[in-house]
Amino acid sequence: MQLNSQIKQIQPPPITEVKSWIAERRFPLDKPLVDLCQAVPSYPPPPELIEHLQNSLADPLTFKYSPDEGLPEVRAEVCRWYQRYYQTAPSPDQLCLTIGASQAFWLAMICLCRPEDEVIIQLPAYFDHLMGLESLGIKPVYAPFDAANGGQPNLETIGKLISNKTRLILLVTPSNPTGAVIPPKQLDAFFELAQENNITLVLDETYNAFIGEQPHQLFNRADWTDNFVHIASFGKTFALTGLRSGALITGADVIAQALKVQDSMVVCQSRPAQLALAFGCKNLDGWVTANAKKMRQRHDDFKEQFLAAGVAFEFVASGSFFAWIKHPWRDLTGRQAAKKLADSGNLICLPGEAFGPGLEPYLRLAFGNIQKEQIPQAIARFRNI
Numbered sequence: 001m002q003l004n005s006q007i008k009q010i011q012p013p014p015i016t017e018v019k020s021w022i023a024e025r026r027f028p029l030d031k032p033l034v035d036l037c038q039a040v041p042s043y044p045p046p047p048e049l050i051e052h053l054q055n056s057l058a059d060p061l062t063f064k065y066s067p068d069e070g071l072p073e074v075r076a077e078v079c080r081w082y083q084r085y086y087q088t089a090p091s092p093d094q095l096c097l098t099i100g101a102s103q104a105f106w107l108a109m110i111c112l113c114r115p116e117d118e119v120i121i122q123l124p125a126y127f128d129h130l131m132g133l134e135s136l137g138i139k140p141v142y143a144p145f146d147a148a149n150g151g152q153p154n155l156e157t158i159g160k161l162i163s164n165k166t167r168l169i170l171l172v173t174p175s176n177p178t179g180a181v182i183p184p185k186q187l188d189a190f191f192e193l194a195q196e197n198n199i200t201l202v203l204d205e206t207y208n209a210f211i212g213e214q215p216h217q218l219f220n221r222a223d224w225t226d227n228f229v230h231i232a233s234f235g236k237t238f239a240l241t242g243l244r245s246g247a248l249i250t251g252a253d254v255i256a257q258a259l260k261v262q263d264s265m266v267v268c269q270s271r272p273a274q275l276a277l278a279f280g281c282k283n284l285d286g287w288v289t290a291n292a293k294k295m296r297q298r299h300d301d302f303k304e305q306f307l308a309a310g311v312a313f314e315f316v317a318s319g320s321f322f323a324w325i326k327h328p329w330r331d332l333t334g335r336q337a338a339k340k341l342a343d344s345g346n347l348i349c350l351p352g353e354a355f356g357p358g359l360e361p362y363l364r365l366a367f368g369n370i371q372k373e374q375i376p377q378a379i380a381r382f383r384n385i
């Protein structure tokens with residue numbers, strides 16, 4: 001079959017690739033597999049959410065389409081959640097519920113860019129963003145990774161990358177894969193940079209609920225809708241990754257355009273996902289806060305134990321569900337280093353180069369995936385390898 005050559009040249013999905021290395025293997029009881037590949041909460045949603053969904057199955061409406069942008073009562077509930085977490089809320093016509101943050105990202109890119117346009121993207125970048133941009137023929141312009149500042153984007157560096165082809169600046173906070181949280185003042189500065197250059201700041205805030213404080217005040221600005229797009233994922237917040245629940249949040253005029261794409265792409269977020277989302281927003285603040293605290297503690301434990309372990313791997317940056325480390329093998333790529341850890345250490349993680357060019361010395365560890373009790377044995381796999 002004649003395929004789109006643009007798609008053929010894209011790297012395979014990194015998690016699928018790494019998992020294929022161990023697909024045929026069996027692991028001994030004294031050295032089971034440690035999976036630090038994927039960023040998913042290690043806990044299920046709470047029983048009351050599961051019961052709520054079970055009850056909803058008796059209603060035939062549950063199995064029907066909803067409006068493209070999502071049910072009005074669900075969007076209103078999401079806005080109330082924003083009011084509590086961000087102290088200001090978008091209005092329901094400023095949000096479209098999507099099939100995860102992933103689809104919100106596609107809506108944003110399709111609505112804002114044409115092929116050949118440029119997107120400034122901070123390295124290391126979330127691999128699905130890179131794959132999405134390549135699929136759409138949009139040109140990524142990379143802001144280099146600076147290990148010395150833990151992967152924070154630099155305003156001056158990014159300012160210099162803006163050209164007349166730039167459509168937007170894409171940032172992720174907390175970052176996947178470094179965990180770096182961009183301070184609110186910096187986000188204000190990036191918004192103003194976008195504003196001055198008549199481009200858009202697109203912020204993927206998939207892990208916002210895990211920061212433990214108000215992520216920023218951008219929604220407070222009277223003019224936020226002119227230059228700001230917010231991408232949300234409720235999969236991580238409410239442990240619903242498999243239900244696929246996210247949102248695109250921006251000006252109502254952009255949402256109206258996005259709905260043309262939404263209709264032809266997926267029609268709507270599935271109703272069960274919407275019902276779970278509304279339930280979560282309405283009832284689970286305490287549960288979310290407790291889990292976010294637990295995850296921050298897990299991060300602190302992981303970091304402390306990794307640093308104390310005296311391993312040859314350098315702990316470069318970390319936060320939310322992730323640690324970004326440098327492997328000790330100068331002659332190996334990240335892919336080869338990750339394969340070596342899988343083969344000899346029975347541990348899987350992602351190679352640095354999945355997060356952009358030039359990142360072969362690094363590996364991403366997603367410890368959100370493992371329980372607190374598993375941390376010592378996970379870290380032990382980095383010894384004597």
Ligand SMILES: Cc1ncc(COP(=O)(O)O)c(C=O)c1O
Pocket residue numbers: 039099100101102103126172175176204206232233234235236241244245246
């Ligand atoms: C930064 C970032 N954006 C988006 C996503 C995808 O989120 P969703 O499952 O809501 O599509 C992830 C998932 O790991 C992520 O880390």
